[in-house]
Amino acid sequence: MEFVDSHCHLDLEQFDPHRSSLLTLMRQRGVAKLVIPAISAGGWDRLLAVAQSDVALYPALGIHPWCAAEPMAEPLARLEQMLTAMSVQAVGEVGLDFVKGMVDRELQLQRLHPQLALAQKVDLPLILHCRKAHQPLLQLVRSYPGVRGVVHAFSGSAEEAKRWQEHGFLLGIGGGILHPNYRRLQQVVTTLPLSAFLLESDAPYQPLPSTMGISTPEVIPRIAAEIARLQHCSLAEVAEITTANAWRLFRFDH
Numbered sequence: 141m142e143f144v145d146s147h148c149h150l151d152l153e154q155f156d157p158h159r160s161s162l163l164t165l166m167r168q169r170g171v172a173k174l175v176i177p178a179i180s181a182g183g184w185d186r187l188l189a190v191a192q193s194d195v196a197l198y199p200a201l202g203i204h205p206w207c208a209a210e211p212m213a214e215p216l217a218r219l220e221q222m223l224t225a226m227s228v229q230a231v232g233e234v235g236l237d238f239v240k241g242m243v244d245r246e247l248q249l250q251r252l253h254p255q256l257a258l259a260q261k262v263d264l265p266l267i268l269h270c271r272k273a274h275q276p277l278l279q280l281v282r283s284y285p286g287v288r289g290v291v292h293a294f295s296g297s298a299e300e301a302k303r304w305q306e307h308g309f310l311l312g313i314g315g316g317i318l319h320p321n322y323r324r325l326q327q328v329v330t331t332l333p334l335s336a337f338l339l340e341s342d343a344p345y346q347p348l349p350s351t352m353g354i355s356t357p358e359v360i361p362r363i364a365a366e367i368a369r370l371q372h373c374s375l376a377e378v379a380e381i382t383t384a385n386a387w388r389l390f391r392f393d394h
């Protein structure tokens with residue numbers, strides 16, 4: 141049985157002391173591949189270096205909406221150059237975060253547009269961060285025909301899930317599904333076929349009570365088992381289909 145962790149911030153410094161043991165453990169649990177999305181432009185070089193250190197790791201580059209207030213002109217030019225010159229699997233994570241108190245919405249939109257255009261131009265999938273912004277983000281994505289991708293750590297309604305799915309986007313299902321009080325997400329998972337989902341740890345974010353506050357790729361089989369329970373299917377089926385979904389989206393070369 142083989143899984144893909146489609147979203148894990150394994151490049152972050154806090155993983156430095158135990159990254160290699162984490163990779164060993166991850167393989168033991170059947171997680172064969174892992175996509176590392178970027179947060180800020182300042183972290184790209186470090187992320188690429190980490191991704192190059194192990195064949196199971198695949199980098200994505202982009203500017204997170206939380207970093208939308210940072211200067212942009214130079215990073216954008218660099219992003220285009222890096223996306224075409226290097227082996228990068230996706231543009232991300234990018235998107236909109238309309239939770240109160242976040243970066244100015246206009247600024248987020250301004251930063252997002254050129255990154256969507258870039259994804260379209262270089263034909264790479266998007267890893268989208270979306271909080272309280274499903275309707276405007278989907279509308280924006282629709283204005284860039286041909287772009288594909290995943291809405292990571294999906295937390296919207298069944299209706300929103302359906303709309304993304306109809307537009308050909310996958311939904312990243314994270315550790316939230318293991319929380320007994322996230323009923324809505326569990327409900328959403330029962331309404332769509334397995335072909336709609338990717339698995340993700342979003343490590344070190346999305347903390348789980350049982351892992352002492354920090355999420356790691358080890359959580360992936362537990363998320364898959366919960367999806368299997370909700371969908372009344374086998375764990376092997378969840379592994380097979382979500383892994384195939386990841387291969388299709390990210391076009392892994394090995």
Ligand SMILES: [Zn+2]
Nearest residue numbers: 147177233342
């Ligand atoms: Zn993330």
